[in-house]
Amino acid sequence: MLKIGIECHxxxxxxxxxxxxxxxxxxxxxxxxxRFDLMTPEVEPQEAKxxxxxxxxxxxxxxKDAVLNNKIFEKKILRAPLLPPSFNIFYHILIPIAYFRxxxxxxxxPSYMIPAFFVGKSIVVLTNxxxxxxxxxxxxxxxxxxxxxxxxxxxxxxxKVLTISEFSQKELAKLYKxxxxxxxxxxxxxxxxxxxxxKTAENIQKIKxxxxxxxxxNKYILSVGQAFPRRKIKESMLAFEKIANRFxxxxxxxxxxxxxxxxxxxxxxxxxxxGLGRQAIIRxxxxxxxxxxxxxxxxxxxxxxxxxxxxxxxxxxxLKCGLVPLVNDNNLTHEMLGDNAFFVKxxxxxxxxxxxxxxxxxxxxxxxxxxxxxxxxxxxFSWQEHGKKLLELFKETFK
Numbered sequence: 125m126l127k128i129g130i131e132c133h134x135x136x137x138x139x140x141x142x143x144x145x146x147x148x149x150x151x152x153x154x155x156x157x158x159r160f161d162l163m164t165p166e167v168e169p170q171e172a173k174x175x176x177x178x179x180x181x182x183x184x185x186x187x188k189d190a191v192l193n194n195k196i197f198e199k200k201i202l203r204a205p206l207l208p209p210s211f212n213i214f215y216h217i218l219i220p221i222a223y224f225r226x227x228x229x230x231x232x233x234p235s236y237m238i239p240a241f242f243v244g245k246s247i248v249v250l251t252n253x254x255x256x257x258x259x260x261x262x263x264x265x266x267x268x269x270x271x272x273x274x275x276x277x278x279x280x281x282x283x284k285v286l287t288i289s290e291f292s293q294k295e296l297a298k299l300y301k302x303x304x305x306x307x308x309x310x311x312x313x314x315x316x317x318x319x320x321x322x323k324t325a326e327n328i329q330k331i332k333x334x335x336x337x338x339x340x341x342n343k344y345i346l347s348v349g350q351a352f353p354r355r356k357i358k359e360s361m362l363a364f365e366k367i368a369n370r371f372x373x374x375x376x377x378x379x380x381x382x383x384x385x386x387x388x389x390x391x392x393x394x395x396x397x398x399g400l401g402r403q404a405i406i407r408x409x410x411x412x413x414x415x416x417x418x419x420x421x422x423x424x425x426x427x428x429x430x431x432x433x434x435x436x437x438x439x440x441x442x443l444k445c446g447l448v449p450l451v452n453d454n455n456l457t458h459e460m461l462g463d464n465a466f467f468v469k470x471x472x473x474x475x476x477x478x479x480x481x482x483x484x485x486x487x488x489x490x491x492x493x494x495x496x497x498x499x500x501x502x503x504x505f506s507w508q509e510h511g512k513k514l515l516e517l518f519k520e521t522f523k
Contacts, residue, residue, distance in 0.1 A: 125175045126522050129231040131219060133183040133211070138410060140350060142249075145312055145437075146234050147189060152313070152511030153178065154194040176515065179226055183214040200226075216240040230283075230522030237274035238281055245522055248278040250285045250307075251434030252295035253354070262353050262385040276300065284521050286514075288312050291456040292434040308517055311435065313507030317413070318441040320499070321421045331422045334415050339406050342373045345425040345485075348416060348438055351380035351389060356429040356471050358384070358392060361405060363477035365396045368404045371485065374424070375404055379411045420445035425484050429471050435460060440505060443498035448491050450477075450484050464498035466490070 130150075134143035153176075179198045186192065186199050202218035203209060216239045223231055223244040230245040236254045238246060257263055258271035279285060279300035285307045287293050297304040321327045335341075345364070351357040357380055364376045382389040393405045411419070420426070426442040426449045433456055439449035443464055451457045453467035466484040470476035484491070 125177060126229045126518060127177045127179065127227060128518055128522065129179045129181060129219075129223060129226065129228045131215070131231070131233050131235060132180045133214065134235060135187050135189070136182060136185055141437075142234055142236075144315075144413070147191070148313060148315060148507050149234075149511060149514070150180075150197070151191045152507040153515075154191050154196065155508065156511060156515075176518065179222075179228065181219060181222060183211065184209045220244070230518065232518075233278070233282075236271065236278070238278040240274065240277070242281070246282045247284045247286050247308075247517065247521055248282040249287070250275060250278055250282075250296060250300075251287055252292045252299065253430075253432045253434050255296075255299045256354065256432040257352060262383060264385070284308055284517065286310060286517070288435045289456060289459055291459050310510055310513045310517070311505060312437065313510045314437070314440055314444055314502060314505045315413070316507070318417055318420065318444045320444070320446040321418070327418070327421070331418045334418055335422070338377065338408060339403060340375055340377060341403075342375070343371075343424055344375045344377050344406075344422075345427060345481075346377040346379060346419060346423050347427045348379045348411065349381075349428070350383050351378070352383045354431045355380075356431070356477070358388060359472065359474050359477055360427045360429060360481075361389070361392055361396060362474035363481055364405065365400065366474060366478040367482050368400050370482070372402075374485075375406055376427075377406045377408070377419070377423075379408050379416075379419075381409050417445065420447045423447055425450055425481070427481070429468055429477060431471060439465060440502055443495070443502050446495050446499065448484060448494050448498075450481060461498070462501050464494045464501055466494075 132146065134146055176196065178196055179200060182201045186201065192199060202214055202222060204213050204218065207213060219239045220242045223242065230247065233246055233248045236250055238248050254271060254275055258268050258275065279302050285296065287296055287307055287309055288311050290309055293304060293307045293309050296307055347357055347360060357378060361378065378389060390407055393407045396405055397403055420442055426439060426447050428436060428439045428449055429452050430436065431452065436456065439451050440460060442449045449465045451465045451467060452471050453469045457465065457467065466480055468477050468480045
């Protein structure tokens with residue numbers, strides 16, 4: 125039996141990239157639980173060789189997700205006596221202690237870093253976009269320094285680096301100067317809940333209620349996720365401003381947490397709306413995943429124009445919902461999406477974005493082809509397959 129720790133603090137509170145993908149990975153492991161149940165006293169040693177046990181470590185609280193109650197998971201909150209909850213204490217001190225105290229065979233670390241004092245066996249998830257964000261992005265200084273140091277340590281110290289695209293593997297090998305064969309590529313799956321909904325009265329009413337609450341009056345395009353500068357939300361807003369008068373029944377929903385330093389999106393929204401004389405752009409920071417599902421099923425276009433990503437889930441999930449994406453024209457987007465998107469060549473130029481945005485909204489034959497072929501292409505991205513391949517990597521690395 126292999127006893128593997130998984131660092132899970134990103135499941136606490138609102139979930140973004142790491143938290144959203146981690147919970148789906150755990151669901152995949154749970155679905156396969158019949159193949160690797162918890163070891164029981166009746167299990168002979170020979171039968172236990174291919175079995176797994178996972179210990180999930182939390183910082184403050186254990187979330188209520190039903191999947192966490194599966195018997196293959198043991199859950200623990202790590203706290204230092206007499207001290208308030210602290211990420212640095214949890215991650216850099218308590219996680220290394222837990223490795224030895226709990227007799228683990230290895231640790232899976234999904235947060236792009238390795239703890240400062242960790243000396244055991246580990247697999248660390250690492251992506252090229254984290255490197256660029258920590259070196260060239262607008263993160264607060266303390267976060268940039270932390271990612272620079274502990275991502276670099278992860279690349280050097282981890283037994284295996286796990287990444288999610290061939291593009292990211294090549295970038296990581298170059299950026300961190302590590303052998304490519306140290307980096308395993310296992311693409312993430314796509315959220316099974318993200319799908320094309322039937323046009324039932326219930327679904328139509330739900331979409332109507334969400335739109336009314338947000339302030340969407342008719343047709344709309346949208347962006348979702350965290351608005352790091354590399355994702356060109358500012359340029360996309362300026363591009364929409366250029367075509368808004370030709371599309372007077374359209375609005376642009378920017379459902380993104382403002383990661384510019386200092387924040388700029390609310391002021392830019394007010395300026396553009398004032399100049400256009402209408403609520404052409406709608407701003408909100410966060411949308412629950414179930415609302416994103418309904419909005420994807422009703423939108424006309426998703427904008428996800430990023431200079432650096434490791435995989436880029438929103439455009440892929442958009443295709444599953446029958447929504448056309450507009451993305452950067454680079455090697456990664458073609459690896460993940462094929463030709464199933466509209467592509468922008470100069471992502472720093474609002475005029476270039478505006479031109480392709482207009483094409484994406486008016487080119488009906490191309491839109492129809494993207495929706496039809498894109499939904500088929502996205503079927504290959506499965507969390508079930510990710511989980512199976514990850515288990516093989518666990519056995520190979522931690523045996």
